[in-house]
Amino acid sequence: MRAEDGARRATRRAGVLRDRKFRLYWVGQTLSGAGNAMSSVALAFAVLALTHDASSLGLVLLAAQLPVIAFTVFGGVAGDRYPRRLVMLATDSARAAVQAVTAVLLITGHASVLGLGLLQACAGLGSAMFTPAASGLVANLAPEGRVRQANSLLSMSQAVAQVAALATAGAVVAALSPGAAFAVDSLSFLASTLSLALVRSPALSAPPGKRRRLLGELGEGWQAVRQRPWLASYVAHVSLFNTIALSSFFVLGPLVAKRYLGGAPAWSAIGISYGVGAFAGSWVSLRWRPARPMLATFAVSMAMAPLLALLAVPTTLWLVLPAGVAAGAQASVYNTLATTCRQVNVPDHLLSRASSFVSLGGLVGVPVGMGLAGVAADTFGTHVVLLVAGGWVVASAVGAMAVPSARGRHPLAIADPVGAS
Numbered sequence: 001m002r003a004e005d006g007a008r009r010a011t012r013r014a015g016v017l018r019d020r021k022f023r024l025y026w027v028g029q030t031l032s033g034a035g036n037a038m039s040s041v042a043l044a045f046a047v048l049a050l051t052h053d054a055s056s057l058g059l060v061l062l063a064a065q066l067p068v069i070a071f072t073v074f075g076g077v078a079g080d081r082y083p084r085r086l087v088m089l090a091t092d093s094a095r096a097a098v099q100a101v102t103a104v105l106l107i108t109g110h111a112s113v114l115g116l117g118l119l120q121a122c123a124g125l126g127s128a129m130f131t132p133a134a135s136g137l138v139a140n141l142a143p144e145g146r147v148r149q150a151n152s153l154l155s156m157s158q159a160v161a162q163v164a165a166l167a168t169a170g171a172v173v174a175a176l177s178p179g180a181a182f183a184v185d186s187l188s189f190l191a192s193t194l195s196l197a198l199v200r201s202p203a204l205s206a207p208p209g210k211r212r213r214l215l216g217e218l219g220e221g222w223q224a225v226r227q228r229p230w231l232a233s234y235v236a237h238v239s240l241f242n243t244i245a246l247s248s249f250f251v252l253g254p255l256v257a258k259r260y261l262g263g264a265p266a267w268s269a270i271g272i273s274y275g276v277g278a279f280a281g282s283w284v285s286l287r288w289r290p291a292r293p294m295l296a297t298f299a300v301s302m303a304m305a306p307l308l309a310l311l312a313v314p315t316t317l318w319l320v321l322p323a324g325v326a327a328g329a330q331a332s333v334y335n336t337l338a339t340t341c342r343q344v345n346v347p348d349h350l351l352s353r354a355s356s357f358v359s360l361g362g363l364v365g366v367p368v369g370m371g372l373a374g375v376a377a378d379t380f381g382t383h384v385v386l387l388v389a390g391g392w393v394v395a396s397a398v399g400a401m402a403v404p405s406a407r408g409r410h411p412l413a414i415a416d417p418v419g420a421s
Contacts, residue, residue, distance in 0.1 A: 016150050021199050027133075028195025029154060030093070034161035035188025038172065039099060045173050047113060056113050062367060064120035069363050071128035076356025077217045079133030080349055084140065087133040087221035089196045095126040096189035099182045106179030140344035141199070148340040148412045150285055155332050156282030156297065163275035212421045221353025224346055227324055229404040230294045231346070231354065234338050237298065239361040240391065245304055246367030248389040248417030252382050253311055260314040273321040278326025284329065287338040295407050296336045298400040303330035308390035313384045340412050345413035349392065 017023050047060050063176050078087050102119050105111040142150040225231050257267035290296040307323040314320075338358075346354045376385045400406060 002229060006146065007235060016143055016146055017291075018297055021139075022141045022143055022150060024195045024198050025076065025137070025141055026154060026157065028192035030157040030161050034165040035099075037162040037165035037390040038168070038275075039095040039185035042173050042178035042185075042192075044115070045307060046111065046182075047116060047171045049178070050113055050116075059118060060113060060117045063117035064124045065206065065363070065367060067121050067124035068128045069360065069367075071125055071276070072292055072304065072363065073085045073218055073221070073353070073356045074130040074214075074359045075129040076221055077214060078351035079136050079352025079356070084133040084137040084352065085199060088130055088137065088195060089175045091130040091133075092189050095123050096186045096193060098122045098126070098157050099186035099189060103182035103186060104180045106128055106182060106400045107177060107388035108120060111179075119221060131359055132352040132356040135339065135343065136348070136352040139348065139351060140402065145344075145413045147343050148289060148336065151336045151340050152282050152286035152332075153338055156279055156286070158329075159275055159332065161277035163279075199250040199289035217353065221357060224350040224354040225357050228345070228405070229301035229403055230408060231358075233400050233403040233406055234294065234297070234342075235358055235361040237301070238338075238358065239365050241301060241304075242362050242397055243365030243369035244309065244392050245389045247366055248309075248373045248385055249304075249308060249374040250384055252377055255312045255377070256314050256386075261317045261320065266317050268322045271321060273324030274328035274331075277325035277330075278332045279328075281329035281332030282336065284409065285333045291335070291409050291411050292407055293337045293341045293410055293412055294405075295401055296339070297334050298397045298406060299301060300333045300337075300396045303327060305390040308386050310389065312386035314383075337412075341387050341410050350380075369389055386412065 017026065045059065045062075047056055050056070075087075098119050102111070102116065105115060105119075138150055138154070139147050172184070225235060252266050253270065255265060257270065259265075288296075303326045307320065307327040310320050310323050342354060342358065343351060373385060
């Protein structure tokens with residue numbers, strides 16, 4: 001019996017990828033994630049090649065992010081109102097066209113800063129419509145309700161793909177041009193479109209009552225968040241975490257690396273350690289099913305604090321790298337547990353809208369945080385800002401864990417089979 005039980009467990013673990021629908025989706029999203037990572041590097045080099053001006057780069061990056069912030073909640077309405085797969089097909093097709101046009105303009109020498117900004121704003125709009133629908137579709141596609149395993153595998157493969165893409169993006173840009181990287185990104189969106197076209201997802205559950213107007217549907221999504229204090233506390237936590245901790249890390253980390261750790265190679269090594277940690281965290285979340293997932297989510301987030309503290313000291317790179325692994329691991333576990341808990345415990349007809357408010361919370365403060373991090377560092381010192389950010393990571397996690405419903409026993413699988421891993 002023990003051998004049979006072990007065989008059943010092994011089959012269940014592999015079963016998520018054995019399911020054709022999920023496997024197709026997984027392949028498409030992995031390729032798309034790699035393409036996005038490559039184009040993010042290429043965009044910076046493309047703008048700097050045109051202007052040699054950091055402010056122009058900042059404006060183009062802002063143009064890419066503003067539509068994501070402005071339209072994500074409307075993407076949530078679309079994901080609950082229309083078939084999610086069709087919403088995602090439309091947006092990935094549009095993003096493939098946008099990045100193809102960008103590639104052609106760069107390769108032929110007809111690109112301008114204004115043109116790049118407008119095109120990446122269109123790509124950002126596509127992301128705003130895609131992400132909430134994707135959150136709901138994963139819950140629909142996960143075989144036998146194993147949403148946690150599905151999220152873990154997606155996180156794991158995308159971490160590997162993005163690290164590989166970031167490692168090769170510089171070579172592609174240097175040997176060919178930034179336009180070549182955008183061409184690769186366009187092809188990756190086409191691959192995602194093809195995979196979605198081959199997927200046949202289950203129909204959405206029928207929402208109760210009549211369909212409301214846009215503002216009414218947005219209000220329903222917000223009520224779905226407010227009525228679940230564990231989810232509302234997560235929205236607040238991820239918003240402040242990204243604004244204070246992650247913004248400080250991404251703005252001040254390169255500065256510390258340049259001054260004390262050896263420059264760009266050191267910052268690259270920290271980024272790779274973060275990616276390795278993200279892969280390891282995805283592996284952990286594939287197997288770990290805590291009885292109190294939101295409590296575990298907030299507790300795990302404290303693993304970001306050592307990296308911020310070590311950058312604040314600063315110390316040697318060899319101590320920073322293990323902290324980078326821990327920070328990457330917490331990011332994967334944090335996102336997987338919270339996403340799975342939301343997907344399983346929010347009704348299907350509200351899921352995309354609730355997810356859109358979570359995404360908005362994680363995004364809205366980041367531009368502000370990045371702007372304030374530099375100002376605060378000039379005023380109080382880089383070390384002080386990083387130490388405060390690390391302290392905030394611990395304090396905010398403790399505060400979130402104090403919410404009673406965050407300590408509840410929330411399921412992590414839809415109609416969880418008895419004995420499922």
